[in-house]
Amino acid sequence: MKEMILEKIRQNPEAFMPYHQYIELALYHPKGGYYMREQTKIGREGDFYTTPAMAPVFGKFLGKWLCRSLKKAGLPPVICELGGGGGQMAFNVLKGFAEEDKEFSRGLVYYVIEASPYHQKSIKHLTSHDSRVQILSALEYLPSIEGIIFSNEFFDAFPVDVAVKQDGEWKEAGITFAGDELKETVRDISDVASRQLIQEWDVPSYMNRIEVPLQMMEAYETIIEKLRRGYLLTIDYGMDRDEWFSPIRKEGTLRAYRNHQLLESILDAPGEADITFTVPFGLLRGRGAQMGCREEFWGGQAEFLIEGGILEELIPHADSDPFSQASKHNRQIRQLIMGESISDYFRVLWQSKNIR
Structure with missing residues (x-):
């Protein structure tokens, strides 16, 4: 991937590649992109952990909660999961949905948006080619x-x-080269949308570096437009405006991980590392309100799970065996809601559209 990126930069008269293009290639190039490669990415053998992989009870609970939410609002059993990954979430959501209401589950249509052919195969395998599951690229x-x-x-x-x-x-920061190495350079911001977003954002004076998530905002707007009536649930590693614009993050939040280690620069090992940033939920909340969405919940993942009734999923048992199924199940719930858990890093935004 590095050689291909270098070649593209050399072919550019300005010898400049915008960060969004670099990240797009590093993560999503059909042959060398990180997410497109046939390799384990999640868990001990991969580069990062996710809540569905660490705690299957999370997806199962979510399936039950989504089922109840659909029925309460009089909505049809239609769900779309964005970014299906390896399919662990879909597998557990389908299981929880069926446990909540087997009859309602029979009519379920479950869309999964997943670009990676490798992950598409994994989803099909985990869901046993369930005819209710429709995978879209x-x-x-x-x-x-x-x-x-x-x-x-x-x-x-x-x-x-x-x-x-x-x-x-x-x-605008971007990528150029020195010899055979990638390095950062800067130029004037030419993109009107980027300039407008920075101006509307009213960035505090102490910030030195920020991510400009234009593609994220375009996708979010498309998602809202696709939803005629119903709910939008967003769970992600992110923060609201005041927390995102904290002085401790004055150099931005863009980062890369490989083998669970934070790399010194996202220019290291393109195609071999996960690149991520902290989601600015303030932008999503503001744009959602502008587009007619009503905010039903905003807060931490643990708070969301408790309010949603995950404690009711605890299994009463007198078994002292820490490796029993009941013990593992309850331990996963405790890990999701207690202090210093993975939930501490995630925020939840629950919005409705045309629900009265």
Whole structure:
């Protein structure tokens, strides 16, 4: 991937590649992109952990909760999962949905948006080629629906541009080369949408570097447009405006992980590392309100799970064996809601559209 990226930069008269293009290639190139490669990415053998992989009870509970939410609002059993990954979430959501209402589950239509052929095969394998599961390679292929569109760690994988401050003015950071090495450079911001977003954002003066998530916002707007009536559930590693614009994050949040280790630069090992950023939920909340969505919940993942009734999923048992199924099940729930858990890093945004 590095050689291909270098060649593309050399072919550019400006010898400049915007960050969003670099990230797009590093993560999604059909042959060398990180997410497109046939390799384990999640868990001990991969580069990062996800809640569905660490705690299957999470997806199962979510399936029950989504089922109840659809029935309460009088919505048809239609769900769309954004970014299906290896299929662990779909497998557990389907299981929980059926446990909540077997009859309602029979009519379920479960769309999964997943671009990676490798992950598509994994989803098909885990869901046993369930005819209710329809895998789509891109959001554009999703029909207009009534139901629920949800995501877990979807928006943090979008390519972003990067703006840096020089002499009090915002400039666009990008990639150039020195010999056979990639390095960062800057130029004036030429993209009107980027300049407009930075201006509307009213970025605090102490910030030196920020991500400009134009592709994320375009996808979010498309998602809202695809939802005729129903709910939008967004779970991700992110923060609201004040927390995102904290002085401790004045150099931005863009980062890369390989073998569970934070790399010194996202220019290291393109195609071999996961690149991510902290989702600015303030933008999503604001744009959702502008597009007619009503905010039903905003807060931490643990709070969301408790309010949703996950404690009712605890299994009463007198078994002292820590390796029994009941013990493992209850331990997963405790790990999801107690202090210093994976839930501490995730926020939940639950929005409704045309629900009265």
